Amino acid sequence: MMKNxxxxxxxxxxxxxxxxxxxxxxxxxxxxxxxxNTGQFIELTLPGIGEAPFxxxxxxxxxxxxxxxxxxxxxxxxxxxxxxxxxTVGIRGPYGKGYPLDKFEGKEILIxxxxxxxxxxxxxxxxxxxxxxxYKKVALRYGARTPSDIIYKDTISNWAKKKxxxxxxxxxxxxxxxxxxxxLVTTILKDLPVDLKNAVSVVCGPPIMMKFVTxxxxxxxxxxxxxxxSMEKNMSCGLGKCGHCRIGKFYTCxxxxxxxxxxxxxxxxxxx
Amino acid sequence: xxxxYLKEEFLSNFLDTLNKEYQVYVPxxxxxxxxxxxxxxxxxxxxxxxxxxxxxxxxxxxFNTYRTVEPLRTFYSYFKERIASxxxxxxxxxxxxxxxxxxxxxxxxxxxxxxxxxxxxxxVTKDPLYEKRRKESLIISGDCPAFKEACFCLALHxxxxxxxxxxxxxxxxxxxxxVDVGSSKGEDVIKISNNYFSLATPVQLSARxxxxxxxxxxxxxxxxxHKIPSxxxxxxxxxxxxxxxxxxxxxxxxxxxxxxxxxxxTCHCFLLSDERFGDxxxxxxxxxxxxxxxxxxxxxxxxPNKYRYQRLRYRYFKxxxxxxxxxxxxxxxxxxxxxxxxxxxxxxxxxxxxxxDEKSVSTP
Numbered sequence: 001m002m003k004n005x006x007x008x009x010x011x012x013x014x015x016x017x018x019x020x021x022x023x024x025x026x027x028x029x030x031x032x033x034x035x036x037n038t039g040q041f042i043e044l045t046l047p048g049i050g051e052a053p054f055x056x057x058x059x060x061x062x063x064x065x066x067x068x069x070x071x072x073x074x075x076x077x078x079x080x081x082x083x084x085x086x087x088t089v090g091i092r093g094p095y096g097k098g099y100p101l102d103k104f105e106g107k108e109i110l111i112x113x114x115x116x117x118x119x120x121x122x123x124x125x126x127x128x129x130x131x132x133x134x135y136k137k138v139a140l141r142y143g144a145r146t147p148s149d150i151i152y153k154d155t156i157s158n159w160a161k162k163k164x165x166x167x168x169x170x171x172x173x174x175x176x177x178x179x180x181x182x183x184l185v186t187t188i189l190k191d192l193p194v195d196l197k198n199a200v201s202v203v204c205g206p207p208i209m210m211k212f213v214t215x216x217x218x219x220x221x222x223x224x225x226x227x228x229x230s231m232e233k234n235m236s237c238g239l240g241k242c243g244h245c246r247i248g249k250f251y252t253c254x255x256x257x258x259x260x261x262x263x264x265x266x267x268x269x270x271x272x
Numbered sequence: 273x274x275x276x277y278l279k280e281e282f283l284s285n286f287l288d289t290l291n292k293e294y295q296v297y298v299p300x301x302x303x304x305x306x307x308x309x310x311x312x313x314x315x316x317x318x319x320x321x322x323x324x325x326x327x328x329x330x331x332x333x334x335f336n337t338y339r340t341v342e343p344l345r346t347f348y349s350y351f352k353e354r355i356a357s358x359x360x361x362x363x364x365x366x367x368x369x370x371x372x373x374x375x376x377x378x379x380x381x382x383x384x385x386x387x388x389x390x391x392x393x394x395x396v397t398k399d400p401l402y403e404k405r406r407k408e409s410l411i412i413s414g415d416c417p418a419f420k421e422a423c424f425c426l427a428l429h430x431x432x433x434x435x436x437x438x439x440x441x442x443x444x445x446x447x448x449x450x451v452d453v454g455s456s457k458g459e460d461v462i463k464i465s466n467n468y469f470s471l472a473t474p475v476q477l478s479a480r481x482x483x484x485x486x487x488x489x490x491x492x493x494x495x496x497x498h499k500i501p502s503x504x505x506x507x508x509x510x511x512x513x514x515x516x517x518x519x520x521x522x523x524x525x526x527x528x529x530x531x532x533x534x535x536x537x538t539c540h541c542f543l544l545s546d547e548r549f550g551d552x553x554x555x556x557x558x559x560x561x562x563x564x565x566x567x568x569x570x571x572x573x574x575x576p577n578k579y580r581y582q583r584l585r586y587r588y589f590k591x592x593x594x595x596x597x598x599x600x601x602x603x604x605x606x607x608x609x610x611x612x613x614x615x616x617x618x619x620x621x622x623x624x625x626x627x628x629d630e631k632s633v634s635t636p
Contacts, residue, residue: 005397006356006544006555045555047359048548052571074571090358090553095396207574234570236544240395242560243541244568246590249597254396268514272576 005239008045008090009034013083014065019151023116024081025057025069030091033063038127039098039120039230039258043238044068044076045090046083052076053095053235055120055257060127066091069119069151095238096257099124099202099228108137108194112213114185114205118142118151120230121204125159132164139166139194143185143209147171147178166193185209186216196221204230211271214261224262231256231270274459275472279448282468284330287375289465294373294410296325297347299336315421315494320376322346335444336376337418338432339607343537344381345388347374348405349557351534355401355544356555373410373461375442380425380605382413382437384537387595387603391540410457413438415484419491422608424621426491427500430606433484443480450480498621501628506602510592513627520581522623525616528580530561532610532618538591538603541567562586588623 011034015027036042041055052074058067072081080089109128113121121140128138140159144150150169160167168188170181181188185205201222203213210229217227233245233252245252248267250259264270278286290296299320320336392402415433416423425432434441439458443450450472453459462469501509513519533539543560546553560567563583569575577583595603604620611619 004356004400006557008356008358008555010359045358045546047553048546050546051544051555071572073573077571088359206572232570232572232574234568237542239397239399241391241399241540242543243562243590244543244560246586246594249594269576272574272578 006092006237008043008051008092011066011089011091013085013087013089016083016085019069020149022073023069023071023149023151025067025119025151026080027058028066028068028089028091029064030066034066034091034094035063036060036066036094037098038101038123040094040096041235041238041253041257042066042068042091042093042095043235044080045092046076046079047088047090049079050076051090051092051236053238053253055123055230056094057119057122058126059130060123061130069116069122071116093238095235095253097255099127099258101127104128104200105134106136106198108139108199109135110192110194110199110201110217111138111140112185112189112201112203112205112217113140113142114209114213115144115149116151117205117209117230119204121202122152122155124202129159129162132162135164136198137164137166137194138162139168139192141168141170141185141188143170143172143188143205145172147175147180184212186212189213189216189220192220200226200228202228202230207232207271218261224265225260227261229259229261229264231259231264233257274453275477276451276453276462276469277445277448277472277476278442278451278469281447283335283449284327284333286465286468287325287333288327290373290410290461291325291327293371293461293464295370296373296375297322298325298333299323299340299376300332301334301336302341316418317420322374322376325375335414335442335449336378337444338416338420338423339378339380339609340376341535341609341612343535343539343607343609344374344377344385345537345540347372347409348388348402349392349399349540349542349559352556352558353401354554355557358553358555360552371408371410372405373412375412375414377411377413377438378416378607379413379431379434380423380607381537382411382434383425383428383430383605384603384607385437386601387538387599388540390599410439410461411437412440412442414442415444415480415487417444417483417487419487419494420608420612421494422611423491423606424495424498424500424608425606426488427495427498427621428503428602428604428606431484432487432491443483445476445480445483450476499625499628500621501624503602505628506592506604506624507596509624509627509631510588512631514585514589516627516630518623518626518630519585520579522618522626523580523584525618526563526580526584527616528563528565529615530563531613531615532587533561533563534559535609535613537605537607537609538595562590584618 011030240254392399
């Protein structure tokens, strides 16, 4: 009989990194090596409790360890946020289509993240930096609500030192210690150091942020084919069968979660 | 395809023989609801429910003249079932189950089975449970010599009789049945009960054609006042009607019971959940309904289908836009189960007609 596609792979929580008051990164060690392409997602099972979809935030070249950065926001994540090291979890996947790295070759890549939406983008950035010679430039524009909501602070400052890299961060609301930009992420999309004729953009964040960033990018002259979006839907099975994550004629789990705006632009209410 | 003849008095003998090898499901008649409106056709109101065949209940065995209450898919993906046990040293052993034979399947069900097969047997991966059940089941279909008020298969170009997709098909004729053999599985079954069957005569075959045509004519007549738009226009009608007020108007009487989804022959959505029984963790699959409020809600709280009218519309877009795009078929077989089940009297025929009327009005 064929392998049961609903059977999760056992993994243990090896480390938990507190990123912000509401966001933690969980490092899992799966019982067998687990491979994924950047941008693909997994279903993470809390044994006997529930399952939820996440896009790994770790480097896809690492096969024996997997990291997921998640905000404490729903039923499964709230329980996960309370678990300790060595907890057993389950992993199914990877599912869907990730970022098409081959299409990014020779291009300038503008990455726009919002809040915990930087998690899948970190995985993308690891992949890009691993073969940075193949790309012309990597520009990151990241917005968080407040300075204390910024995730991967140390990693971001390391990235900023890398060649061919241009990073700008903003917060919606600053505080007394914050010396950087204040304003929504769309405010740091002006005077972009990218050549629009040879650039692609990758956007991940809350739906409202993705909507306005996409509109802004189109306004700047990006082709809808070159705007890559990570769509958040209620994926349950991950296999294109359970029907929960439909967007128009697509299922987010198998046709996405990464879509170009070109694919989605004629579908009603995609940002809801 | 070979066509045989079975005298009605031998039907129970045939089922008895079948019962030795298969767990046989047969339709039982139950008293149905009172009729809504049948344009003086005096249409039957009784219903049929599938039950396991019992040789002691022979006198109750009947040939159902139209589809059962339950959709056919109940045999292939159960309403709630365990689909995986995990993190236990001992793999749970599958309990050997008798193969099933389903007697009383109709053409609407067979159309819908194509949708179910597409979902569960194609795409990213096959669904192992579905595949196993599908392979091991015997489908004995039957023509519909009658129809219910809610039946509208013909509007979708689906006939009230069966010509393919079965192992055996029964067409009632005089005091017996013409039996088509549609597969090698069906052939094997005939072999073990060969003595009850004779070859169908050309006279019987042409009598069947006449009988089938008469039902088609009557059903067409019944459907006329409903003015259901043509099947090939449905995708356009529904997509052009996205912003129509019909959705919110029709959703007014929706009580979110999910009946239209759960009784639907082509609906397939399910939700995975996890449960713990002692030391065993289990992944449970349970049918879900897009008319339920939280169907598309994500953990962050966003819900693209917050309102009932959006969920009603979502259902129609899935059936008449998603499936035509992905499979080239509408995901509606005209069985009318959603019409029969709806306590809010929401009628798919009326919604399609209203959308079509609006479209005709708006496009000069």
